[in-house]
Amino acid sequence: EEDSRGSSTNHKDGDENAQLALEKIVGIQHEIDSLNEQASEEILHVEQKYNQLRKPHYQKRAKLAQEIPEFWFTTLTNHPAISQLLNEEDEQALIYLENLTVDEFEDVKSGYKISMHFRPNPYFENAVLLKELTLDVSGDSTITGTDIKWKPNRDLTKQSDVEFKGRKRPLEEVPSFFCWFNDTNGNESDEIAETIKDEIWPNPLQFFLHGEVSVDEGEEEED
Amino acid sequence: EEDSRGSSTNHKDGDENAQLALEKIVGIQHEIDSLNEQASEEILHVEQKYNQLRKPHYQKRAKLAQEIPEFWFTTLTNHPAISQLLNEEDEQALIYLENLTVDEFEDVKSGYKISMHFRPNPYFENAVLLKELTLDVSGDSTITGTDIKWKPNRDLTKQSDVEFKGRKRPLEEVPSFFCWFNDTNGNESDEIAETIKDEIWPNPLQFFLHGEVSVDEGEEEED
Ligand SMILES: [Ca+2]
Ligand SMILES: [Ca+2]
Ligand SMILES: [Mg+2]
Ligand SMILES: [Mg+2]
Numbered sequence: 001e002e003d004s005r006g007s008s009t010n011h012k013d014g015d016e017n018a019q020l021a022l023e024k025i026v027g028i029q030h031e032i033d034s035l036n037e038q039a040s041e042e043i044l045h046v047e048q049k050y051n052q053l054r055k056p057h058y059q060k061r062a063k064l065a066q067e068i069p070e071f072w073f074t075t076l077t078n079h080p081a082i083s084q085l086l087n088e089e090d091e092q093a094l095i096y097l098e099n100l101t102v103d104e105f106e107d108v109k110s111g112y113k114i115s116m117h118f119r120p121n122p123y124f125e126n127a128v129l130l131k132e133l134t135l136d137v138s139g140d141s142t143i144t145g146t147d148i149k150w151k152p153n154r155d156l157t158k159q160s161d162v163e164f165k166g167r168k169r170p171l172e173e174v175p176s177f178f179c180w181f182n183d184t185n186g187n188e189s190d191e192i193a194e195t196i197k198d199e200i201w202p203n204p205l206q207f208f209l210h211g212e213v214s215v216d217e218g219e220e221e222e223d
Numbered sequence: 224e225e226d227s228r229g230s231s232t233n234h235k236d237g238d239e240n241a242q243l244a245l246e247k248i249v250g251i252q253h254e255i256d257s258l259n260e261q262a263s264e265e266i267l268h269v270e271q272k273y274n275q276l277r278k279p280h281y282q283k284r285a286k287l288a289q290e291i292p293e294f295w296f297t298t299l300t301n302h303p304a305i306s307q308l309l310n311e312e313d314e315q316a317l318i319y320l321e322n323l324t325v326d327e328f329e330d331v332k333s334g335y336k337i338s339m340h341f342r343p344n345p346y347f348e349n350a351v352l353l354k355e356l357t358l359d360v361s362g363d364s365t366i367t368g369t370d371i372k373w374k375p376n377r378d379l380t381k382q383s384d385v386e387f388k389g390r391k392r393p394l395e396e397v398p399s400f401f402c403w404f405n406d407t408n409g410n411e412s413d414e415i416a417e418t419i420k421d422e423i424w425p426n427p428l429q430f431f432l433h434g435e436v437s438v439d440e441g442e443e444e445e446d
Pocket of ligand 1: 246
């Protein structure tokens with residue numbers, strides 16, 4: 001039994017029929033692939049449109065959050081996964097977090113940037129700490145993070161060097177959350193970044209209010 | 224320090240400002256949630272539209288595939304993951320597979336059905352074996368599978384009972400692929416179903432052609 005695929009014969013035998021059918025399936029596959037690309041493009045446009053529509057709401061939210069003491073600190077420390085990654089000193093530093101934003105790149109699919117804005121604080125000089133994830137066309141990610149300018153003896157990521165309020169950090173404590181800004185290994189997924197982008201950013205309120213008295217969701221009194 | 228959230232005071236102190244800001248954030252969250260729902264709806268409509276557009280291509284493909292000997296058998300046995308799940312006798316039975324289809328339910332999000340159409344064969348009476356996955360609103364899945372009517376002494380899922388071509392099935396052989404139709408545990412994801420739906424169905428050709436000579440992708444000669 002000779003496999004005649006790819007060879008040509010002059011009579012329409014079964015192999016020739018099969019070969020023609022196969023070539024037609026190749027053509028059909030191109031049409032399916034092209035429809036899939038069109039579908040992806042349309043979905044991307046929908047996502048871009050709604051990103052624009054959500055933006056002013058996020059901006060209003062950011063302003064209002066600054067009128068609420070420790071809004072982002074409370075949100076992060078109430079989040080079930082993030083709270084596990086914060087040691088005592090991380091929490092002391094995160095009290096100075098005054099704004100947190102997630103910005104998807106314009107084309108949505110190529111990545112996003114997480115910005116954490118801090119008030120002047122005893123730990124580091126930076127006003128903003130960034131974590132940025134860029135996806136290339138093949139789906140590989142490049143991660144960059146701000147190089148934190150720690151104040152003298154305040155580097156929370158260097159456990160052995162640091163004393164805090166006169167006592168050594170207990171050995172059983174978790175590594176500092178701020179190590180995350182140094183963790184730029186694009187081979188693994190950045191779970192902290194994904195949690196912030198997919199859980200906290202779309203609805204920080206659910207974590208901020210966790211364990212609080214319920215909020216009156218009725219009309220706002222402006223008087 | 225009393226937490227005055229949820230209580231009302233008559234002067235606009237910091238707590239009252241924070242309370243008003245919080246109530247406004249609640250309102251903004253409702254608007255964000257509503258935009259998210261609209262975005263999901265629009266994306267769903269795009270997916271439904273393209274499901275309809277792809278359908279005639281899949282139907283043409285199904286007809287053409289039947290002109291190619293062992294198209295689906297070759298596709299499945301060439302797939303790197305599926306091939307691992309096929310023992311020798313499974314392959315003997317899958318030679319009779321003449322069509323394979325995946326149908327997403329109209330609303331796309333509620334589930335899909337995989338149909339495997341068989342020519343008359345020495346193993347079972349059914350012309351079609353189905354696996355159906357239904358997702359309810361809370362995301363839980365219900366899985367149903369065809370109860371295969373095996374011919375006498377041909378039940379491939381009962382290893383100990385079966386002899387094949389006069390010899391016992393070796394103990395080290397993998398369990399039968401056909402056990403998949405009985406495996407309706409909705410708590411786990413159905414990885415075989417997902418592989419068929421997400422990898423094989425959109426492009427069976429890439430597996431069918433795996434290791435074959437390259438196909439002329441130029442114009443089809445109709446003469
Ligand atoms: Ca009120
Ligand atoms: Ca040709
Ligand atoms: Mg905000
Ligand atoms: Mg087909």
